[in-house]
Amino acid sequence: MTRSESAPLKVALLGCGVVGSQVARQLIEQAEDLRARIGRPLELVGIAVRRLEIERPGIDRALLTDDAFALASRPDVDLVIELLGGIEPARSLILAAIAAGSSVITANKALLAEDGATIYSAAEDAGVDLYYEAAVAGAIPIVRPLRESLVGDEVTAVVGIVNGTTNFILDQMHTEGTDFSTALVQAQQLGLAEADPTADVEGFDAASKAAILASLAFHTRVRLSDVDREGITGVTAADIAAAKERGCVIKLLARCSLSADGSIALGVHPTMVAKAHPLASIPGAYNAIFIESRNAGQLMFMGPGAGGSPTASAVLGDLVTAARNRVRGGLGPGESHYSERGITPAGEISSRYYVSMTVHDEPGVLAAVATSFAEHGVSLQAVRQESQGAEARLGVTTHLAKHHQVIEAIAELDRMPEVHAGISLMRVEGA
Amino acid sequence: MTRSESAPLKVALLGCGVVGSQVARQLIEQAEDLRARIGRPLELVGIAVRRLEIERPGIDRALLTDDAFALASRPDVDLVIELLGGIEPARSLILAAIAAGSSVITANKALLAEDGATIYSAAEDAGVDLYYEAAVAGAIPIVRPLRESLVGDEVTAVVGIVNGTTNFILDQMHTEGTDFSTALVQAQQLGLAEADPTADVEGFDAASKAAILASLAFHTRVRLSDVDREGITGVTAADIAAAKERGCVIKLLARCSLSADGSIALGVHPTMVAKAHPLASIPGAYNAIFIESRNAGQLMFMGPGAGGSPTASAVLGDLVTAARNRVRGGLGPGESHYSERGITPAGEISSRYYVSMTVHDEPGVLAAVATSFAEHGVSLQAVRQESQGAEARLGVTTHLAKHHQVIEAIAELDRMPEVHAGISLMRVEGA
Numbered sequence: 107m108t109r110s111e112s113a114p115l116k117v118a119l120l121g122c123g124v125v126g127s128q129v130a131r132q133l134i135e136q137a138e139d140l141r142a143r144i145g146r147p148l149e150l151v152g153i154a155v156r157r158l159e160i161e162r163p164g165i166d167r168a169l170l171t172d173d174a175f176a177l178a179s180r181p182d183v184d185l186v187i188e189l190l191g192g193i194e195p196a197r198s199l200i201l202a203a204i205a206a207g208s209s210v211i212t213a214n215k216a217l218l219a220e221d222g223a224t225i226y227s228a229a230e231d232a233g234v235d236l237y238y239e240a241a242v243a244g245a246i247p248i249v250r251p252l253r254e255s256l257v258g259d260e261v262t263a264v265v266g267i268v269n270g271t272t273n274f275i276l277d278q279m280h281t282e283g284t285d286f287s288t289a290l291v292q293a294q295q296l297g298l299a300e301a302d303p304t305a306d307v308e309g310f311d312a313a314s315k316a317a318i319l320a321s322l323a324f325h326t327r328v329r330l331s332d333v334d335r336e337g338i339t340g341v342t343a344a345d346i347a348a349a350k351e352r353g354c355v356i357k358l359l360a361r362c363s364l365s366a367d368g369s370i371a372l373g374v375h376p377t378m379v380a381k382a383h384p385l386a387s388i389p390g391a392y393n394a395i396f397i398e399s400r401n402a403g404q405l406m407f408m409g410p411g412a413g414g415s416p417t418a419s420a421v422l423g424d425l426v427t428a429a430r431n432r433v434r435g436g437l438g439p440g441e442s443h444y445s446e447r448g449i450t451p452a453g454e455i456s457s458r459y460y461v462s463m464t465v466h467d468e469p470g471v472l473a474a475v476a477t478s479f480a481e482h483g484v485s486l487q488a489v490r491q492e493s494q495g496a497e498a499r500l501g502v503t504t505h506l507a508k509h510h511q512v513i514e515a516i517a518e519l520d521r522m523p524e525v526h527a528g529i530s531l532m533r534v535e536g537a
Numbered sequence: 538m539t540r541s542e543s544a545p546l547k548v549a550l551l552g553c554g555v556v557g558s559q560v561a562r563q564l565i566e567q568a569e570d571l572r573a574r575i576g577r578p579l580e581l582v583g584i585a586v587r588r589l590e591i592e593r594p595g596i597d598r599a600l601l602t603d604d605a606f607a608l609a610s611r612p613d614v615d616l617v618i619e620l621l622g623g624i625e626p627a628r629s630l631i632l633a634a635i636a637a638g639s640s641v642i643t644a645n646k647a648l649l650a651e652d653g654a655t656i657y658s659a660a661e662d663a664g665v666d667l668y669y670e671a672a673v674a675g676a677i678p679i680v681r682p683l684r685e686s687l688v689g690d691e692v693t694a695v696v697g698i699v700n701g702t703t704n705f706i707l708d709q710m711h712t713e714g715t716d717f718s719t720a721l722v723q724a725q726q727l728g729l730a731e732a733d734p735t736a737d738v739e740g741f742d743a744a745s746k747a748a749i750l751a752s753l754a755f756h757t758r759v760r761l762s763d764v765d766r767e768g769i770t771g772v773t774a775a776d777i778a779a780a781k782e783r784g785c786v787i788k789l790l791a792r793c794s795l796s797a798d799g800s801i802a803l804g805v806h807p808t809m810v811a812k813a814h815p816l817a818s819i820p821g822a823y824n825a826i827f828i829e830s831r832n833a834g835q836l837m838f839m840g841p842g843a844g845g846s847p848t849a850s851a852v853l854g855d856l857v858t859a860a861r862n863r864v865r866g867g868l869g870p871g872e873s874h875y876s877e878r879g880i881t882p883a884g885e886i887s888s889r890y891y892v893s894m895t896v897h898d899e900p901g902v903l904a905a906v907a908t909s910f911a912e913h914g915v916s917l918q919a920v921r922q923e924s925q926g927a928e929a930r931l932g933v934t935t936h937l938a939k940h941h942q943v944i945e946a947i948a949e950l951d952r953m954p955e956v957h958a959g960i961s962l963m964r965v966e967g968a
Contacts, residue, residue: 132832136691142875143688143756239686245833247678247686255670255678257574258853260567325574384839387818401563401850402676402840408815409836419832422689427870436867439858444573 114149115429118177118208120199121189122155122162122170125213125240128418129187129425131164140422144429148185152177154199178203184432187421188212193220204228204236209428211421213240219314219330222321226441235431235438237424242315243268243393245416246409247423252322252397253439260400261323263363265535268315270391270411271299271306272338272358276346276376277390280355285343298391308337309358309374316360316374319395323362324370325445333360334373334452341376345532348462348501354378355386359535364447371450373533378460380536453510458487458534460503461512463519464526467498471524475500478522482515483507497526503534545580546860549608549639551630552620553586553593553601556644556671559849560618560856562595567853574857576864579616583608585630609634615863618852619643624651635659635667640859642852644671650745650761653752657872666862666869668855673746674699674824676847677840678854683753683828684870691831692754694794696966699746701822701842702730702737703769703789707777707807708821711786716774729822739768740789740805747791747805750826754793755801756876765804765883772807776963779893779932785809786817790966795878802881804964809891811967884941889918889965891934892943894950895957898929902955906931909953913946914938928957934965 117133119126133140133150141147153165154174162170171177178186178199186203188210190196196217201224203210210229212218218225218241229236239249243266252261267273271293278289290307293299305311313333320328338358349356359377364370379386384406388394393411398404410416431438465471472491479486479502488503504512512531519525548564550557564571564581572578584596585605593601602608609617609630617634619641621627627648632655634641641660643649649656649672660667670680674697683692698704702724709720721738724730736742744764751759769789780787790808795801810817815837819825824842829835841847862869896902903922910917910933919934935943943962950956 128832132689136689139691139756139876140689143873246836247682250681250686251678254858255681255854256850257857258563258567258571258855259676259850260570325570399850401559401846401853403844403847405677405838405840407836407838410834413834415832416834419687419690419830422832423686424689426688427685430870431867434868434871436862437865439861440865442574445570 114147115184115432116151116182117148117185118151118180118183119153119187120174120178122153122165124414125417126189127162127165128414129421132418132422140426143426145433148429151183174199175202179206181206183208185425185428186210187425188214191216193217197221200225201228204232204234207234209235211237211424211428213417213421215241215314215318219317223327230440233437235428237428237438239424240417240420242318243395244411244413245419246393246407248395248407249322256399256402259402261397262400263398264319264323264395266360266395267357267385267388267393268360269306269312269358270393273388274298274391276338276356276358279346286339286341307339309335312358312360312374316362316372320362320370320372324447325442326370326447327443328370332372332449334455336375338376349378353381355381357385365450369448369450371455373455375533377533377535383536455509456506458504458506459512459531460501460534461516461531462499462501463529464497465500466524467493467496474522474524475519478518479515482511484511484515545578546615546863547582547613548579548616549582549611549614550584550618551605551609553584553596555845556848557620558593558596559845560852563849563853571857575860579860582614605630606633610637612637614639616856616859617641618856619645622647624648628652631656632659635663635665638665640666642668642855642859644848644852646672646745646749650748654758661871664868666859668859668869670855671848671851673749674826675842675844676850677824677838679826679838680753687830687833690833692828693831694829695750695754695826697791697826698788698816698819698824699791700737700743700789701824704819705729705822707769707787707789710777717770717772738770740766743789743791743805747793747803751793751801751803755878756873757801757878758874759801763803763880767806769807780809784812786812788816796881800879800881802886804886806964808964808966814967886940887937889935889937890943890962891932891965892947892962893930893932894960895928896931897955898924898927905953905955906950909949910946913942915942915946
């Protein structure tokens with residue numbers, strides 16, 4: 107064996123939290139397997155941390171540094187793993203690593219959704235790899251299937267449960283009958299939600315992932331700001347009960363699909379999912395992604411969407427792949443944004459909706475409501491009316507309709523004297 | 538753009554059946570997208586067929602040849618797609634293509650399971666790519682996730698429904714109450730089963746896929762003959778009813794896992810799957826693969842397991858990947874067989890079992906049966922006895938036990954006068 111065949115590939119790790127410490131441990135514990143799978147050994151040469159003084163069991167203190175820039179820029183390093191999260195200093199560090207000739211593995215969904223183009227272009231120009239399987243849906247292989255397995259197909263829709271925290275909360279609300287705030291506290295006690303849960307419960311995390319998935323599926327640059335977003339803080343126990351009554355479960359879905367004009371419709375919304383749909387039965391903090399494509403048909407991938415070990419698995423898979431590319435020569439797939447599709451304006455996105463309202467229980471009300479929907483071009487699939495004394499609860503499921511049409515119909519209904527306060531609407535997925 | 542950047546990569550197609558004709562059509566219809574995704578255009582330069590005279594709608598007759606060897610050996614071809622199936626002439630053609638410097642995409646599970654080593658070695662020696670996503674579970678990305686996404690993890694088990702024909706038949710038996718032969722005829726009428734259904738219903742097809750999956754998951758060369766195999770022809774309506782009663786569904790599972798001694802346990806068997814297990818709800822001709830790994834935890838992938846369009850999607854994904862490697866330089870992952878694990882003998886494989894038998898309904902019988910299991914080291918998880926006049930039906934679910942232990946216990950039970958004829962056993966998956 108010549109020197110170059112046995113010389114280790116040098117790895118720098120930026121960040122040593124839950125995922126980073128797990129990655130560092132696996133690099134040591136699985137060293138022999140990784141060497142065999144890559145063809146050369148990996149050597150962890152440094153770990154950048156914010157605070158040197160914290161005790162980190164199983165991590166060699168000599169590896170730690172608080173000078174992340176110096177570590178990321180080392181010209182002798184082959185592979186840099188970025189696990190800091192957030193926009194800065196992560197972006198500058200990744201760019202420094204690329205400039206120094208390293209391939210980069212990152213789990214940073216926020217950065218990729220905010221300013222992926224800068225990073226992808228820099229990697230492409232420098233001829234280094236950029237892998238980010240861990241940025242979406244933890245251990246579930248989804249970036250690689252979209253980038254490679256389905257690259258000869260035409261993906262038409264990607265619909266996913268991509269945030270485990272909100273899925274856990276909604277699952278608790280559904281199975282235990284608790285309200286949102288109680289379920290949130292439970293999630294926090296179990297370590298499934300952060301002290302400040304905004305990114306999860308307001309749908310920002312899911313929206314970042316939707317932007318990344320849409321970019322991959324539709325070969326177009328898509329950013330977080332392109333995603334129509336609604337969190338789950340407004341979901342009430344009454345909504346859950348109404349969904350149950352209709353044979354549905356409420357899930358926070360990230361939905362990316364092609365509109366009729368070829369533009370990309372992107373949204374993150376609490377959605378009533380019919381029980382027969384494969385996404386309806388995804389429990390607890392699991393994630394799942396459902397894909398529709400022209401030739402492959404319907405595919406679904408499920409697994410743990412977060413957590414130190416699952417995310418580390420995705421990071422190490424990317425690390426081995428990038429390392430193999432160094433050993434065997436060549437590059438993995440780069441960014442693909444040739445199709446340059448537009449983004450469908452939020453009001454123009456088509457969905458099916460469930461609209462419920464309290465009305466006077468008297469003749470002619472249903473006709474008035476139906477007329478209002480019809481006048482706004484919204485056709486109804488099902489109507490259900492239930493008397494409650496002098497009032498009735500009216501539930502209407504629409505066929506596919508554009509958001510602005512449904513909103514306009516509701517605005518008109520809201521002005522009708524027969525309709526009382528309390529019109530609510532929610533998107534519907536599945537038959 | 539220089540000549541080499543715009544010059545097409547030349548593609549040869551061996552076989553033009555359901556999948557091949559679909560691949561040929563997609564190469565034309567999606568030409569512009571494929572060119573953008575690869576960076577250079579693809580040009581289909583020839584299609585090898587057995588019979589030139591057959592009418593093939595949408596296929597240019599000028600591309601057809603009945604000289605497969607000449608086509609596969611063309612030195613100007615970059616990528617050869619083998620869709621003939623079977624061992625010969627497929628193997629010789631693939632070796633000829635590799636010798637001529639082409640990368641190879643194949644869907645040939647039988648060949649890979651029978652003699653994959655020859656093909657993998659030839660590709661590795663020649664420095665060309667060998668991709669075979671379509672060989673297992675149709676459009677479901679599973680080869681790539683195992684070869685790449687999970688390559689930094691330790692897979693401990695792969696359990697799959699990898700044959701759509703048998704899943705359709707068992708699903709029909711379960712939902713319609715039909716017997717095996719009626720369900721088989723239905724499958725044949727729907728084009729889901731061949732006139733000679735042996736490869737499917739006797740489990741050979743699933744066993745080939747199990748061998749390929751185990752090779753990938755455990756970095757060891759595994760062959761079809763290593764797989765303990767049982768088809769579904771012996772599954773009766775009574776078995777289905779017994780499974781239903783126990784809250785289970787019978788599925789033909791391909792199971793690959795690590796035994797306690799580090800060897801690989803491999804089997805294809807009709808199995809009672811608990812309804813709560815994600816594999817239990819896979820309907821009709823769908824496939825699904827469930828993976829357990831040390832870090833990623835439990836993952837599941839589902840989708841259409843066969844059919845022209847889904848299989849073509851997998852072939853085209855591989856084609857684009859192999860073509861990109863030609864354009865960007867470098868090679869995809871090769872065979873990994875460094876761990877050289879042994880194969881667990883069939884008798885030593887641990888499973889949970891459901892054993893049912895008819896016994897005399899008299900005191901002491903249950904004790905005698907329980908004693909017999911205990912003497913062979915089989916501990917029982919659950920026992921269910923149901924009187925039917927002078928006889929009783931006894932159903933026993935075991936904890937994990939080795940196959941030979943269960944077989945020996947049953948042989949002893951069979952000799953007991955209290956036990957009547959009709960002892961049946963089936964493996965159990967899930968709680």
